[in-house]
Amino acid sequence: xxxAYTIGIEEEFQMVDRRTGQLSPCIHTILEKGRPLFxxxxxxxxxxIIVELVSDIFAEMSVARVETRDVRAMLARLxxxxxxxxxxxxxxxxxxWKEEMGAGCERYAELAEEFRDLRRSTLFFGLHIHIGGVKDxxxxxxxxxxxxxxxxxxxxxxxxxxxxxxxxxxxxSYRSVAWKSFPRSGVPDLFPSWKDFDSYVQTxxxxxxxxxxxxxxxxxxxxxxxxxxxxxxxxxPATIEDTLAIAALCQALVAKLxxxxxxxxxxxxxxxxxxxxxxxxxxxxxxDAEVVDFAQERRLSMRESTGELLDFVDDVLDDLGSRHExxxxxxxxxxxxxxxxxRQIAVYQQTGSVEAVIEFLVQQTIEGLSLxxxxx
Amino acid sequence: xxxHFTLGIEEEFQTVDRRTGQLTPHIMTILEKGASQFxxKIKAEMLQxxxxxxxxxxxxxxxxxxxxxxLHSMLLRLxxxxxxxxxxxxxxxxxxWLDxxxxxxxxxxxxxxxxxxxxxxxxxxxxHVHVGVESxxxxxxxxxxxxxxxxxxxxxxxxxxxxxxxxxxxxSYRSVIWRPLPRNGVSEPFASWGDFDSYVQSxxxxxxxxxxxxxxxxxxxxxxxxxxxxxxxxxPATIDDTIAIAALSQALVAKLxxxxxxxxxxxxxxxxxIDENKWRVxxxxxxxxxxxxxxxxxxxxxDAIGEVLDFVDDVLDDLGSRRExxxxxxxxxxxxxxxxxRQIAVYKQTGSVxxVTRYLMxxxxxxxxxxxxxxxxxx
Numbered sequence: 212x213x214x215a216y217t218i219g220i221e222e223e224f225q226m227v228d229r230r231t232g233q234l235s236p237c238i239h240t241i242l243e244k245g246r247p248l249f250x251x252x253x254x255x256x257x258x259x260i261i262v263e264l265v266s267d268i269f270a271e272m273s274v275a276r277v278e279t280r281d282v283r284a285m286l287a288r289l290x291x292x293x294x295x296x297x298x299x300x301x302x303x304x305x306x307x308w309k310e311e312m313g314a315g316c317e318r319y320a321e322l323a324e325e326f327r328d329l330r331r332s333t334l335f336f337g338l339h340i341h342i343g344g345v346k347d348x349x350x351x352x353x354x355x356x357x358x359x360x361x362x363x364x365x366x367x368x369x370x371x372x373x374x375x376x377x378x379x380x381x382x383x384s385y386r387s388v389a390w391k392s393f394p395r396s397g398v399p400d401l402f403p404s405w406k407d408f409d410s411y412v413q414t415x416x417x418x419x420x421x422x423x424x425x426x427x428x429x430x431x432x433x434x435x436x437x438x439x440x441x442x443x444x445x446x447x448p449a450t451i452e453d454t455l456a457i458a459a460l461c462q463a464l465v466a467k468l469x470x471x472x473x474x475x476x477x478x479x480x481x482x483x484x485x486x487x488x489x490x491x492x493x494x495x496x497x498x499d500a501e502v503v504d505f506a507q508e509r510r511l512s513m514r515e516s517t518g519e520l521l522d523f524v525d526d527v528l529d530d531l532g533s534r535h536e537x538x539x540x541x542x543x544x545x546x547x548x549x550x551x552x553x554r555q556i557a558v559y560q561q562t563g564s565v566e567a568v569i570e571f572l573v574q575q576t577i578e579g580l581s582l583x584x585x586x587x
Numbered sequence: 588x589x590x591h592f593t594l595g596i597e598e599e600f601q602t603v604d605r606r607t608g609q610l611t612p613h614i615m616t617i618l619e620k621g622a623s624q625f626x627x628k629i630k631a632e633m634l635q636x637x638x639x640x641x642x643x644x645x646x647x648x649x650x651x652x653x654x655x656x657x658l659h660s661m662l663l664r665l666x667x668x669x670x671x672x673x674x675x676x677x678x679x680x681x682x683x684w685l686d687x688x689x690x691x692x693x694x695x696x697x698x699x700x701x702x703x704x705x706x707x708x709x710x711x712x713x714x715h716v717h718v719g720v721e722s723x724x725x726x727x728x729x730x731x732x733x734x735x736x737x738x739x740x741x742x743x744x745x746x747x748x749x750x751x752x753x754x755x756x757x758x759s760y761r762s763v764i765w766r767p768l769p770r771n772g773v774s775e776p777f778a779s780w781g782d783f784d785s786y787v788q789s790x791x792x793x794x795x796x797x798x799x800x801x802x803x804x805x806x807x808x809x810x811x812x813x814x815x816x817x818x819x820x821x822x823p824a825t826i827d828d829t830i831a832i833a834a835l836s837q838a839l840v841a842k843l844x845x846x847x848x849x850x851x852x853x854x855x856x857x858x859x860x861i862d863e864n865k866w867r868v869x870x871x872x873x874x875x876x877x878x879x880x881x882x883x884x885x886x887x888x889x890d891a892i893g894e895v896l897d898f899v900d901d902v903l904d905d906l907g908s909r910r911e912x913x914x915x916x917x918x919x920x921x922x923x924x925x926x927x928x929r930q931i932a933v934y935k936q937t938g939s940v941x942x943v944t945r946y947l948m949x950x951x952x953x954x955x956x957x958x959x960x961x962x963x964x965x966x
Contacts, residue, residue, distance in 0.1 A: 327756025327870070329763060381703025388705060391767040394866040400775070400859055411859065418878045418885055420863055483858075484775060484786070488795050491769040495703060503793035510793060 216466045216531065218275055218458050219341035219439065220266040223256055223447060224576075225298040226290060232569035234260040234306045234334075235295055245289055252282060257319050258312045261336065262286070262297075268343060272459050272533040283451055284580040291582075298569070299454070299576040300551065301336055301372025301386035301446025305565045308334050329393070335386035336447045338369065340458045341439035342465040348405040351433050351440055354468045356401050357478045361464065362430045362444050363489035363502060364517045368540065369445035369457055370497035371551030377565060383497030383552035386446050387490070390428075395421075398486045399429040408433070440465055449551030449575045452539055459536030463524035466531060479506040497552050498544065514544045551575065592841050592906065593719035594651050594833055595814065596642045599632055599712040599822055600673040602666065608944035610636040610682040610710075611671055614690060621665050628658060631690045633698065634710060636682075638662070638673070644719070648834045648908045655826055659955045675829075675951045676926060677712055677747025677761035677821030680940045684710040705768060711761040712822045714744060716833045717814035718840040723780040726808040726815055729843045731776040731855045736839060737805045737819050738864040738877060739895055742888050743915065744820035744832055745872040746926030752940050758872030758927040761821050762865070770796075771803040773861045783808065815840060824926030825954025827914055834911035838899035841906055854881050872927050873919070889919045926950075 228235045236259035245253045254263040264282060269275035287297045308331040313319040323330055345351045370383035382388055390396050402408040412435070415421045424435030430444035442461045448454055471477055485505040492500035493513065500513040521537055528534040548554055558571045604611045612635030621629045630639040640658050645651045666672055687710055689695055698706055720726045747761040748754060757763060765771060777783040787810075790796045799810030805819040817836045823829055846852060860880040867875040868888065875888040896912055903909040923929055933946045 325870070328750070328753060328760070329755075329757070375704075378704065382705075385704070388767045392763050394862055395859070400857065414860075414878075414880065414883065415863065417883070420878070482775065484770070485789070487769060488790065488793070501794075503795065505789060505793070508789070508792065 215344045216462050216469075217341075217343040217439075218266075218269045218272070218462050219343065219437070220264075220269075220275065220279060220454065220458055221339040221341070222264045222299070222454065223261050223336040223338070224264065224286070225300065225303055225336055225447075226260055226262055226295050227298050227303070227569065227573070229291070229294050229296045232566055232573075234303055234312065236260050236312050237293065237295060238262055240293060241289065241295075244293070245286070248285060248289065249282070253286070257322055258333065260312050262290075268341075271531065272455065272462070272536055275458060276455055279455065280451060280580060284577070284582055287577050287580065288582055296573045297576050298572045299336075299371075299447040299449065299451075300555070300572050301370070301384055302375050302389075303334060304374035304555070304568045304572075305377040306334055307376055308332075326393075332389050332392055335372065335389050337386065337443060338445040338447050338454060338457065340442045340445070340461040341434060341437060342442070342462050343437070343439045345440060345465065345469060346438070348409075348433065350469065350472055351438075352402050352405045352408055353472060353477065354465060355399070355431055355433060355440055356480045357468050358431055358440070358442075358464055359398055359401075359483075359486055360478065360481050361520055362398055362486060363493035363500075364513065364520055365442065365457065365460070366430075366444045366446070366490065367493040367497045367500060367513050368460075368517065368543065368550065369448040369453065370493070371446040371448050371555070373552045373556050374559075374565070374568065379556065379559065382495050383499075383550070384446050384494045387444075387494045393428060395426065396428045397430060398483050398490060399431065400483050401480060446551070449554060449572075450578045451576075452579065453543075453551070456536040456539045456543070459531070459533035460521075460524070460540060463527055463531060463533060463537065464520075466527045467524045470527060481505055497550055499549075517544060591719060591721055591844070592837050593717075593814075594642075594645045594648065594837055595717035595812075596640075596645075596651060596655065596829065596833055597715040597717075598640045598655075598675070598829065599714070600638050600640065600662075600675060601679050601712055602636050602638050602671050603674050603679070603944075603948065605667070605670055605672045605948075608674075608681075608941070608948050610679045610687065612636045612688050613669060613671060614638055616669065617665065620668075621662075624661055624665070625658070629662070631692065633689055633695050633706065634684075634687045635690050636679075636687055636710075637712060644717075647906065648830060648837065648911055651833055652826075652830055655829065656955070659826065663952075663955070672948055673951055674944075674947045675712075675746075675822045675824065675954065676930070676947050677745075677759060678750050678764070679710065679712075680749035680930070680943045680947070681752050682710055683751050684708045702768070709764060709768075711747070711764050713761065713818060714820040714822050714829060714832065716817040716820070716836045717809060717812060718817070718837050719812075719814050720808075720840065721844070723784075723808065723813070725844065725847060726813070727777050727780045727783050728847060728852065729840060730774075730806050730808060730815055732843055732853045733806050733815065733817075733839060734773055734776070734858075734861055735853065735856050736895060737773055737861060738868045738875075739888065739892050740817060740832065740836070741819050741821070741865065742868045742873050742875060742892065743835075743918065743925065744823040744828065745868065746821040746823050746930070748927045748931050749934075749940060749943060754931065754934055754940075757870050758925070759821050759869050762819075762869045768803055770801060772805060773858045773865060774804040774806070775858050776855050821926070824929065824950055827954065828918075828926070831911045831914045831918070834906070834908040835895070835899070835915060837906060838902055838908060838912065839895070841902040842899045845902060856880055873925055892919055
């Protein structure tokens with residue numbers, strides 16, 4: 212069974228100047244110097260302050276663990292040579308958007324024309340997890356419809372963007388708030404079948420709204436080319452352990468739902484507006500949120516509800532070889548330090564300094580890796 | 588027939604300094620001084636630099652016009668004594684929400700706690716139109732269909748291209764600012780009033796809301812009044828725009844009611860299609876190209892609105908609103924476009940956002956067609 216559900220990880224890292232902590236639009240240099248080392252694994256994104264790491268397709272978590280750690284360490288070392296540091300977080304604590312962050316990238320010109328000043332709100336950085344192996348598109352849609360229920364929980368685990376333009380916003384994931392301004396984002400509606408979904412995509416393409424399914428930016432989507440279920444709700448979380456654990460949970464969720472599907476069973480499918488209630492609470496309060504189980508009509512803590520999710524996937528973990536990662540999540544639920552967002556807020560409360568928060572983020576990003584980088 | 592389609596209007600105006608055009612928080616004084624004249628027709632909003640005017644329930648569009656003219660001239664006189672005037676637009680071109688104090692009212696304090704920076708940054712001003720409906724069942728059936736024209740109504744009213752001193756490149760930036768709120772935008776269709784009520788009760792029982800007032804959709808059944816409330820529009824440029832939008836909203840409800848009573852309905856679109864058209868309008872206003880998702884065709888928003896005006900034509904004489912709908916036909920052909928287009932034109936001529944602000948003050952006053960006795964020169 213473990214070979215059945217592959218994992219792919221796409222990470223949008225911030226590149227910051229090691230002296231100032233400010234975002235640095237250096238992708239062209241990094242691409243040039245990085246190509247021999249990384250090949251196709253590093254990519255530019257729409258903003259030049261982002262370096263995107265695209266992983267191999269992993270058959271299981273143990274392989275994913277080794278590779279992602281090695282590659283991140285290599286990338287951090289490359290950046291260090293250029294006077295830069297890597298940051299894994301959903302927003303930059305104090306950056307303001309500048310024109311040169313985007314200019315020079317072809318896709319950027321289209322984005323700029325379509326969104327105009329809204330592009331100034333695109334200083335956010337997400338983690339995308341691809342789960343492959345669900346070959347039948349009808350099944351993929353059915354699983355996606357169900358998986359939506361837990362988008363709030365998945366977001367809460369990754370929440371790592373409480374600051375925006377130098378302010379504490381009152382949210383654990385302000386990245387998710389900023390995303391709401393854009394069309395075709397957030398929690399998708401239900402699709403009764405693959406045909407309905409494909410018909411929607413084709414209509415948008417035929418009427419010139421989009422070129423292809425890549426411009427559908429929902430929190431979860433069937434990838435238009437890769438035949439994966441792509442989870443896109445996450446902030447770039449605090450540490451690599453968080454990233455790996457999140458990937459493992461996505462894999463386990465798809466595996467469990469697929470297992471049920473094969474036995475003619477499924478979980479309760481919720482209307483979008485109910486999921487949005489829970490997502491709002493997750494955006495604002497992260498793991499401290501109170502969520503609503505709309506199926507059973509009860510309220511419970513996000514921690515408790517996420518614990519139930521971990522219980523739900525428990526029986527597929529040994530086959531998948533990901534019990535270690537899920538145990539990490541159980542520990543996270545009990546950890547008083549909370550998620551990345553909580554820790555950012557704590558640093559700010561202690562020091563009153565946004566620079567200290569950035570320094571903290573730099574450290575968190577390479578925590579547990581074999582190198583030592585800090586802002587000088 | 589017309590007795591059924593009563594109208595109520597809520598307008599959110601910006602209070603600004605008469606000399607500088609700067610947004611000026613002054614609502615507490617205005618409420619105090621206006622209490623005896625206005626009664627409950629004047630209200631505070633979240634931010635202190637807004638004043639909301641609320642009409643009576645009006646039996647027809649002519650009554651709306653009279654009521655608004657009366658309220659506006661009372662408001663302007665009151666504000667003039669305070670060195671202030673008003674602007675009718677979806678955003679203030681220069682203001683930053685960071686500087687704006689909020690109203691010290693329990694309800695707003697609670698909202699701020701709940702919504703944090705999302706609600707602090709809502710320095711936006713909208714027009715709400717209520718149209719009376721005969722029953723709850725009909726309210727839902729009509730709302731489902733009316734959603735299709737959310738983009739069209741927005742396009743007519745678009746009047747907020749500036750934000751924080753910048754030209755945003757969008758015609759209705761207010762709509763963008765509004766998006767992060769929970770329970771807003773285009774709703775899903777509901778199978779029946781029972782379904783809708785069940786949704787509201789689920790949220791109430793779950794502790795998400797106290798009642799239907801925190802459902803901030805672009806079109807919603809009002810929780811208390813037995814009206815359909817249209818909340819999509821920017822505060823438009825002039826009173827004539829406001830009245831025309833109200834007339835169109837009323838005509839749509841009347842026409843759909845007529846169809847409903849004969850067992851007919853227009854096609855109901857899923858949310859994600861309507862949102863596509865709405866986005867185009869946010870960006871391009873009346874110049875947008877939208878999609879007719881039933882016929883799978885592209886058409887210009889002007890053509891699409893023309894079709895809507897044709898669609899409601901046969902109820903206008905009963906409603907007494909033909910003049911207001913003709914105003915919209917003229918607007919569609921007017922090269923100076925909507926409020927947003929005119930703001931942008933001033934900016935292109937002058938390169939100055941301050942000039943845009945002065946223009947808005949002037950346009951708002953002219954748009955209220957003040958009696959020369961009451962009009963003052965604004966420099």
